[in-house]
Amino acid sequence: MDEKEVVINVEHLTKDYGYGRGVFDVSIKVHKGECYGYLGPNGAGKSTTIRHIMGFAKPQKGKITVFGQETFGNTEKILSKVGYLPGEPSLPAGLDGMGFLRMMQDMRGERNDERLNYLLKLFALDPHVNVKEMSLGEKRKLAVVAAFMNDPDVLILDEPTSGLDPVMQAVFISFIIEEKKRGKTILLSSHIFSEVDATCDTISIIKDGIHVSTFKAADLKKRDEVTFVFQFGDKESLAKLPKQLKEGKIIETNEKRLTAAVSFDHHKYKNVLDSLKGLSVVGMEEKPFTLQDYFMSFYKEEKTFDGLGGVKGNTK
Numbered sequence: 001m002d003e004k005e006v007v008i009n010v011e012h013l014t015k016d017y018g019y020g021r022g023v024f025d026v027s028i029k030v031h032k033g034e035c036y037g038y039l040g041p042n043g044a045g046k047s048t049t050i051r052h053i054m055g056f057a058k059p060q061k062g063k064i065t066v067f068g069q070e071t072f073g074n075t076e077k078i079l080s081k082v083g084y085l086p087g088e089p090s091l092p093a094g095l096d097g098m099g100f101l102r103m104m105q106d107m108r109g110e111r112n113d114e115r116l117n118y119l120l121k122l123f124a125l126d127p128h129v130n131v132k133e134m135s136l137g138e139k140r141k142l143a144v145v146a147a148f149m150n151d152p153d154v155l156i157l158d159e160p161t162s163g164l165d166p167v168m169q170a171v172f173i174s175f176i177i178e179e180k181k182r183g184k185t186i187l188l189s190s191h192i193f194s195e196v197d198a199t200c201d202t203i204s205i206i207k208d209g210i211h212v213s214t215f216k217a218a219d220l221k222k223r224d225e226v227t228f229v230f231q232f233g234d235k236e237s238l239a240k241l242p243k244q245l246k247e248g249k250i251i252e253t254n255e256k257r258l259t260a261a262v263s264f265d266h267h268k269y270k271n272v273l274d275s276l277k278g279l280s281v282v283g284m285e286e287k288p289f290t291l292q293d294y295f296m297s298f299y300k301e302e303k304t305f306d307g308l309g310g311v312k313g314n315t316k
């Protein structure tokens, strides 16, 4: 992977909006042919980063290139090579869906109606509805079709499934997997673990504008931890477990429930059971370690446990 061409290169981007808002020293390298997930909650700085990648804003610090070319002021050039789905698509009033798609085709000087019809059918979108009358989901679908209709090699997608219903989210995920097989390079921002998990090869987590971890999705799947969810009979037992648990990392505590990631090794497994001695445990469930667990671990500081190069604890 590393010897492959870097298509999108964000180096030490800072955009400080004040009051701790913005993005701070963020770096991203998207290689040719990979799907790169940019994962973070609302307000993390995903759209800010992507707007800078598209060249709409000038980095306060840092450098951004797409295909080796600095992006600020070069949005038009970038748009000629890249399919872009904005986080909040703004659609011109007075047009129906088809009018908008034709306008976008004309701007690019390219028409591929076979592809366009394929996408309209795939996403079950009626393009003969005025954009003003479209629901949020329909607008999002229209923006998805617009981003993909010229079959660009590179896609930059800012929260592409927000507003889509679960069936359409699933259609979108299968579509992304197919596009990846066709060799597309994709940068996808999201706050939805399952879609990032299902589609991305490399994942970066951003929190409060700060990059906290970048890792290969395959490495996360290879991890030899399991997650235990303990259900306690009383709150005292829950309070005591973190002190008694010698191995692992607390991911989440919730009422009388505690979720911890524990190395899947018999000796350590035995330690987990030993650590429950004297506590009132009414239920225990074992689950595979997921991207969501890894993400949630950045919101807890109790014990350090990583292995994927993440920065733990408070990032501010």
Ligand SMILES: Nc1ncnc2c1ncn2[C@@H]1O[C@H](COP(=O)(O)OP(=O)(O)O)[C@@H](O)[C@H]1O
Binding pocket: 017, 021, 022, 040, 041, 042, 043, 044, 045, 046, 047, 048, 049, 087
């Ligand atoms: N133009 C702006 N002026 C001031 N603050 C902004 C502006 N754009 C975004 N922000 C702030 O920067 C942070 C990151 O926003 P954004 O990049 O939109 O996050 P995300 O896309 O991850 O939800 C938020 O706290 C947001 O309020």
Ligand SMILES: [Mg+2]
Binding pocket: 046, 047, 048, 087, 158, 159
């Ligand atoms: Mg956003």
